[in-house]
Amino acid sequence: MMREKILYSFTAIFDSPDQVSHATEKVVEQGYTKFDVHSPYPLHGMDKAMKLPPSKLGYVALVFGLSGTLGALLSLWWVSAIDYPILIGGKPLFSFPAYVPVMFEVTVLSASIATVLAMLFFFFKLPNNAHPLHGSDYMKKVSADKYGISIQADDPKFDEASVRKLFESVHAKEINSIYWDNEELTHKHKIFEPKFLTFLLIVAIISSGTTYFTLNKLMFMLPFNWMMEQPKQSAQQESLFFSDGFGMRLPVAGTIARGYLPYQFKGQPDVAGEKLVNPIPISIESLKLGQTKFDIYCSPCHGYHAEGDSRLRGQFPNPPSLHSEKIRKWSDGRIFAVLTDGQNIMPSYTTQLSVDERWSVINYLRALQRAFNAKESDLQ
Numbered sequence: 001m002m003r004e005k006i007l008y009s010f011t012a013i014f015d016s017p018d019q020v021s022h023a024t025e026k027v028v029e030q031g032y033t034k035f036d037v038h039s040p041y042p043l044h045g046m047d048k049a050m051k052l053p054p055s056k057l058g059y060v061a062l063v064f065g066l067s068g069t070l071g072a073l074l075s076l077w078w079v080s081a082i083d084y085p086i087l088i089g090g091k092p093l094f095s096f097p098a099y100v101p102v103m104f105e106v107t108v109l110s111a112s113i114a115t116v117l118a119m120l121f122f123f124f125k126l127p128n129n130a131h132p133l134h135g136s137d138y139m140k141k142v143s144a145d146k147y148g149i150s151i152q153a154d155d156p157k158f159d160e161a162s163v164r165k166l167f168e169s170v171h172a173k174e175i176n177s178i179y180w181d182n183e184e185l186t187h188k189h190k191i192f193e194p195k196f197l198t199f200l201l202i203v204a205i206i207s208s209g210t211t212y213f214t215l216n217k218l219m220f221m222l223p224f225n226w227m228m229e230q231p232k233q234s235a236q237q238e239s240l241f242f243s244d245g246f247g248m249r250l251p252v253a254g255t256i257a258r259g260y261l262p263y264q265f266k267g268q269p270d271v272a273g274e275k276l277v278n279p280i281p282i283s284i285e286s287l288k289l290g291q292t293k294f295d296i297y298c299s300p301c302h303g304y305h306a307e308g309d310s311r312l313r314g315q316f317p318n319p320p321s322l323h324s325e326k327i328r329k330w331s332d333g334r335i336f337a338v339l340t341d342g343q344n345i346m347p348s349y350t351t352q353l354s355v356d357e358r359w360s361v362i363n364y365l366r367a368l369q370r371a372f373n374a375k376e377s378d379l380q
């Protein structure tokens with residue numbers, strides 16, 4: 001059955017860019033809106049002559065960008081303040097500044113993905129890639145060395161006679177009519193064809209199957225499991241070797257691991273003060289190390305010069321100055337007892353500072369004390 005041909009548009013061919021822009025102005029003057037201009041290369045000012053409105057893609061970017069911002073904000077708020085509240089460093093659960101980078105990223109991501117998809121599938125109408133102008137003589141000419149205008153038949157002002165008259169009045173070299181391809185009119189979306197759907201299904205099955213096989217089977221096969229399964233005992237692992245089944249063992253009774261000599265004066269600071277001797281001689285290295293560690297671990301409460309000028313603005317009680325008569329008279333061992341055991345509300349520093357580092361901090365503290373109470377002879 002042969003259908004009647006349906007008109008798509010009237011086209012006119014021109015020889016020079018000047019002619020085509022003059023003709024375009026006339027077309028706009030006459031009030032046509034559904035038309036297009038074709039040229040082998042971009043013509044400057046043509047968008048103005050055609051009175052093209054700015055692209056609508058900006059609105060897509062705006063709407064999806066803002067919904068990205070809002071979506072990120074809402075999900076962060078829901079996750080961190082409602083569903084799984086975790087206190088981090090005393091910050092409020094809804095901690096806006098921390099969300100800003102995430103919100104920014106999600107905004108950019110959703111705006112850009114939405115613009116690309118809208119451009120391809122909404123404005124360009126993919127996967128349909130046919131157009132009545134494609135393959136026409138008109139298109140061949142305007143992509144080589146001619147310039148053309150095509151006024152669509154669905155333009156509300158379209159009328160064969162007047163369009164023809166308009167084209168003649170602007171000295172069109174050729175006037176042609178373009179018809180819809182019958183096949184195209186009856187064309188259905190290819191993506192819904194059973195063949196294509198079967199293809200998609202097969203791709204999905206193959207890719208999920210191989211992923212499953214790789215991650216759940218292959219990785220556990222020889223030789224891919226060599227890194228994972230080593231003949232060694234990991235922390236918390238069960239042991240078949242020991243009768244109690246524990247992999248982690250206590251040290252043999254009466255032994256001490258290297259570097260873990262237990263502190264013998266727990267709760268007896270005065271005994272520690274009498275018995276402990278500072279094993280680290282005063283040297284530039286020891287003072288430097290002591291200064292670094294003091295500035296990191298002690299200065300927030302005691303101040304950089306141990307004057308008791310805390311930087312914590314009342315979040316923790318201010319400690320006394322360490323330049324007091326009492327502390328200057330204390331032995332190194334007595335101060336070591338404070339750093340090791342803590343004192344009242346001051347916590348122990350054994351996990352932050354090794355034994356040698358604690359002694360170096362004490363050396364540095366001695367230097368500070370001497371600087372604050374310098375004798376005349378120190379200045380010479």
Ligand code: HEC
Nearest residue numbers: 297298301316317318319320335338343344345346349361
């Ligand atoms: C979290 C705050 C804080 C930090 C950090 C801190 N201290 Fe203290 N420190 C205190 C407070 C508070 C006291 C007073 C405790 C008391 O009431 O006996 C104190 C007491 C002391 C004393 C005994 C003072 C006295 O007059 O009895 C010494 C010595 C001392 N600190 C040394 C240090 C050194 C060295 C460091 C770094 C390793 C350090 N502190 C880190 C809060 C701190």
